[in-house]
Amino acid sequence: MTAHAASVWTVVPQRRGSRHRGPEISPTRNAPDGYAKAPIHPGFSTLEKLIARQWREWSSVRIVGDGSAPGVAMKSAVKQVRVIKSSDSAETIGRQRQRLIPCITTETCGATGISAGMVTMPPGAVSKAHYHAHSEIVVVCLRGRAVTLIGPDLTPYFHGPGEFIYIPDGVVHVAVNFEEADDLLAVEMRTDPLFNDDVVLTPEYDARVPEVVVRLRLDRAGS
Structure with missing residues (x-):
């Protein structure tokens, strides 16, 4: 050569x-x-x-x-290659009632079209129904078992460690930690560079969520 x-x-x-x-x-x-x-x-x-x-x-x-x-x-000097530890980032509580640790964002490294962070949920926790107005999201579980309720019918999608779920922008969803004894830990990537800027709550679906979750737990117990 x-x-x-x-x-x-x-x-x-x-x-x-x-x-x-x-x-x-x-x-x-x-x-x-x-x-x-x-x-x-x-x-x-x-x-x-x-x-x-x-x-x-x-x-x-x-x-x-x-x-x-x-x-x-x-594009500019604001964008920079960085390695960011989640342990060095501040945890926030999102409007959708999830514990979020934004890591890759506009603020931390100048990202303009993507963000990434950690999401944690205590045992049995359920988020508020919501959608992301402009951003697509990808979630991959690292620990625990999740079920995400999708759309007006709250259709359940189960996903666990090593499994990815993609949710388009504008799609109503509810995150559920399906484990009743362990925390859920996941990595989430979004096309919202601020990570949680375009969340829109949809409270009209919240009243039906507990019933759906109870039914899913009973189905699992009986299987």
Whole structure:
């Protein structure tokens, strides 16, 4: 394999009056302050095209990488690669009556289209009926057994450790810890970058939830 000399792609704004519409892209060994010095060899023409295409939309472009792969264009310095421990994040109680630990959010790392965090529910806990107005969600249980009641009919969907459930935006649901002796622990990912900003409560369904849960528990006991 041929070795390539390490270089850094930087973006140089086009001079006023130039007939070229995009920025000039040039490799340099000393990127200016504010640009990550990611080693990108000149063979990655795809990267050039990506930067040129996004230049008009973005007020600044940063190239990041560890030297092992092509860099990634990021919108601004606010976005950053971070490792966040859930134990270092503050727990909040959501409007839907769930214990939430937001980890990946706009606030923590500049995310603009996704968020992730932990959800915990004590034994037998039931959330309030709600939906997420604009965001899709994915939940994966790490510990415990959950049942999520979906839609106006509160249709039950059971899911446990290693199982993923996807819920589209606008779909009414109720989270239930189906275990009566153990906590439920789950990771939840949402397209709401603030993690719990677009929750809408639907109290008209709450009165029917206890009856549905009791029936499900009786069915399990009899099976």
